[in-house]
Amino acid sequence: MRILVTEDEKDLADAIAKGLRNQGYAVDIAYDGQQALDMIEISDYDLIVLDLNLPLVDGMEVCRQVRESSSRTGILMLTARSSPSDRVSGLDRGADDYLTKPFHFPELLARVRAILRREGESRDTILRTRDLVLDPNSQRCYFNDDEIKLTTKEFAILEYLMRNAGRIVSQEELLEHVWDDDANLFTHSVRVHVMNLRRKLDGSGAVDAISTVKGRGYIL
Ligand code: CA
Numbered sequence: 001m002r003i004l005v006t007e008d009e010k011d012l013a014d015a016i017a018k019g020l021r022n023q024g025y026a027v028d029i030a031y032d033g034q035q036a037l038d039m040i041e042i043s044d045y046d047l048i049v050l051d052l053n054l055p056l057v058d059g060m061e062v063c064r065q066v067r068e069s070s071s072r073t074g075i076l077m078l079t080a081r082s083s084p085s086d087r088v089s090g091l092d093r094g095a096d097d098y099l100t101k102p103f104h105f106p107e108l109l110a111r112v113r114a115i116l117r118r119e120g121e122s123r124d125t126i127l128r129t130r131d132l133v134l135d136p137n138s139q140r141c142y143f144n145d146d147e148i149k150l151t152t153k154e155f156a157i158l159e160y161l162m163r164n165a166g167r168i169v170s171q172e173e174l175l176e177h178v179w180d181d182d183a184n185l186f187t188h189s190v191r192v193h194v195m196n197l198r199r200k201l202d203g204s205g206a207v208d209a210i211s212t213v214k215g216r217g218y219i220l
Helices: 010-022 033-042 059-069 085-090 104-119 152-163 171-178 188-203
Strands: 002-006 026-030 047-051 074-079 095-098 125-131 132-135 140-143 144-149 211-213 217-219
Touching: 002 010, 002 171, 010 026, 010 059, 026 152, 026 171, 033 047, 033 059, 047 059, 047 104, 059 074, 059 085, 074 085, 085 095, 095 152, 095 171, 104 132, 125 152, 132 152, 152 171, 152 188, 171 188
Parallel strands: 002 026, 002 047, 047 074, 074 095
Antiparallel strands: 125 132, 132 140, 140 144, 211 217
């Protein structure tokens, strides 16, 4: 899942991004509202962590423009102001949730997970496809109750495919949602990661869980 952190306090932005990357999310950072709008135009984010007070274009306006163009992207608003009117106007402009600064990082993570669940088909905290089970909270994967050890990237690929089970996902789409802007790689690397992931799944008994649709992508 790919997340855009929009926050002008650089230390805070970097800390949030680092924490989210540790959880396996692909994360980009925008330090002002205009940069956020530019990045949203180029990349398809699953979620935006959006500070309210931003230079150039404020968070409310970013939120409004995101909602005008996409109803799918989740928005978690950050605000130093705790007045009820800010929260109400944020939610009215299409934010999915808000968090008042200062906050505890585990709470931000929990809200991010809740919004991403809302965006997907399933509201269950655990993802299941037949006997394959993925727990985004603990970052663990099981087949028939046996744990499969995955790298962060393999986990992120499998999570994306499971959230989109039954639909063909192209290599470009995987690149877009599983890697961030810093990743300098080609679709060849996607193939390598998927190949390694498949080898582990096959070895654990989840044989042929991921199918290749020639010329189009992968389907779980
Ligand atoms: Ca700010």
